[in-house]
Amino acid sequence: MELISKGNRIWTGAREAVDSKMGNVAFVRTRIDFIEACFAKDEVSEIWITFPDPQPQKTRERKRLTNMMFINRYRNVLKKGGAVNLKTDNEPFYDFSREVIKENNLQELDATNDLYANVGLRDEALTTIKTHYEKLFSDKGFKICYLKYII
Ligand SMILES: C[S@@+](CC[C@H](N)C(=O)[O-])C[C@H]1O[C@@H](n2cnc3c(N)ncnc32)[C@H](O)[C@@H]1O
Numbered sequence: 643m644e645l646i647s648k649g650n651r652i653w654t655g656a657r658e659a660v661d662s663k664m665g666n667v668a669f670v671r672t673r674i675d676f677i678e679a680c681f682a683k684d685e686v687s688e689i690w691i692t693f694p695d696p697q698p699q700k701t702r703e704r705k706r707l708t709n710m711m712f713i714n715r716y717r718n719v720l721k722k723g724g725a726v727n728l729k730t731d732n733e734p735f736y737d738f739s740r741e742v743i744k745e746n747n748l749q750e751l752d753a754t755n756d757l758y759a760n761v762g763l764r765d766e767a768l769t770t771i772k773t774h775y776e777k778l779f780s781d782k783g784f785k786i787c788y789l790k791y792i793i
Pocket residue numbers: 648672673674675692693694695773774775776
């Protein structure tokens with residue numbers, strides 16, 4: 643059973659940032675709805691959405707972090723040409739995100755429903771840097787989906 647809380651994970655990351663003397667790291671614990679209050683226009687170079695709740699029920703589509711309502715918020719803080727990256731173990735959520743890209747004529751740069759099937763084709767960091775949940779899911783042998791696009 644997973645007992646490490648979100649606060650603990652943030653503490654671990656913060657400790658590592660301090661110990662490694664990283665000057666460009668910050669942790670913000672908030673709802674995504676407030677992203678525009680956290681960053682100025684054009685302040686963000688790239689966005690990584692890693693293993694968010696896929697909100698599988700149709701009635702919860704508006705809660706999915708890749709729906710157009712959130713993309714429009716990301717647009718307000720992301721530099722022009724900055725990419726959104728998504729990693730998820732949930733293929734229906736990955737498919738939903740690709741549909742949003744297609745329906746809204748966004749520019750898809752990369753898409754795979756099995757990132758680890760072709761290690762070597764992409765930047766090494768994509769498969770060597772793993773978040774807490776990526777470790778959990780990939781250790782269990784789940785396929786990891788990856789998507790990169792310009793909004
Ligand atoms: C399965 S965890 C993944 C945690 C981490 N990103 C990782 O890859 O290890 C899903 C996270 O998404 C966060 N989340 C889901 N919906 C959110 C929202 N609307 N605003 C902010 N965070 C949200 C949850 O609180 C949770 O921490």
